[in-house]
Amino acid sequence: MRGKFISFEGIDGAGKSTHIRYVADYLQQRLKAQKHQVICSREPGGTPLGEQLREVLLKQSMHLETEALLMFAVRREHIAQVIQPALERGDWMISDRFTDASFAYQGGGRHLSLEKLNQLEQWVHPDLQPDITFLFDVPLEVARARLDATRELDKFEQEKAQFFADTRNEYLRRAAQFPQRFRIIDSTRSIPEIQQELAAIVDQLLQQAE
Numbered sequence: 128m129r130g131k132f133i134s135f136e137g138i139d140g141a142g143k144s145t146h147i148r149y150v151a152d153y154l155q156q157r158l159k160a161q162k163h164q165v166i167c168s169r170e171p172g173g174t175p176l177g178e179q180l181r182e183v184l185l186k187q188s189m190h191l192e193t194e195a196l197l198m199f200a201v202r203r204e205h206i207a208q209v210i211q212p213a214l215e216r217g218d219w220m221i222s223d224r225f226t227d228a229s230f231a232y233q234g235g236g237r238h239l240s241l242e243k244l245n246q247l248e249q250w251v252h253p254d255l256q257p258d259i260t261f262l263f264d265v266p267l268e269v270a271r272a273r274l275d276a277t278r279e280l281d282k283f284e285q286e287k288a289q290f291f292a293d294t295r296n297e298y299l300r301r302a303a304q305f306p307q308r309f310r311i312i313d314s315t316r317s318i319p320e321i322q323q324e325l326a327a328i329v330d331q332l333l334q335q336a337e
């Protein structure tokens with residue numbers, strides 16, 4: 128049976144990376160009996176070529192359309208080398224960001240037309256969507272404070288507040304457009320509270336897969 132595909136999304140600093148390891152470990156425990164693996168990966172990145180392009184994408188400024196095309200080029204490689212083979216083996220795939228990030232950042236944040244993004248999506252993965260997308264949602268100020276407290280900021284993280292307001296709005300618009308796939312996680316809560324909700328959603332997904 129085909130494995131399940133879970134994506135994690137949210138503006139920078141919303142807290143998604145913090146919870147990926149928790150969900151992966153939780154799932155792996157429950158899949159042990161079935162001998163299936165949980166594969167964790169990320170975008171941009173996920174393959175040797177994708178990781179090289181990530182360095183460029185996160186550091187270098189470029190034309191908006193170049194940025195969008197490179198994000199989808201990384202994705203094409205990621206699907207071919209990692210996501211599709213994992214799902215065909217019956218493994219579960221967790222990706223730290225997928226195409227919703229292109230709609231949110233290049234579409235919402237940078238105002239690339241959604242029509243162009245739809246065309247790229249149709250070209251690169253006409254028949255593939257995550258089974259569940261966790262959208263970690265927080266007000267901008269909370270995300271910003273979390274980032275400032277932790278690390279040196281990359282190209283995207285240095286964008287202005289309006290960029291993140293537009294990015295967050297596009298994420299929320301997509302969540303409303305695809306309510307069956309999205310689960311909005313209120314990421315202002317404590318980490319244990321969030322983990323409890325994630326575990327309950329993962330349990331439902333496991334039941335559906337049985």
Ligand SMILES: Nc1ncnc2c1ncn2[C@@H]1O[C@H](COP(=O)(O)OP(=O)(O)OP(=O)(O)O)[C@@H](O)[C@H]1O
Pocket residue numbers: 137138139140141142143144145146263273274277314315316317318321
């Ligand atoms: N619910 C939470 N409460 C308090 N702090 C949190 C919470 N979730 C995450 N953090 C902290 O916020 C910081 C940013 O979290 P994290 O790296 O998971 O964000 P992210 O959404 O993955 O960001 P990015 O997309 O930029 O990688 C980390 O220091 C993390 O410990």
Ligand SMILES: Cc1cn([C@H]2C[C@H](O)[C@@H](COP(=O)(O)O)O2)c(=O)[nH]c1=O
Pocket residue numbers: 139169170171198223224225226228229230232233283284
């Ligand atoms: C997939 C994808 C990502 N981005 C941006 C979003 C983030 O700012 C970075 C990735 O950093 P993270 O700490 O690993 O989340 O890339 C984007 O603009 N468009 C995309 O399609």
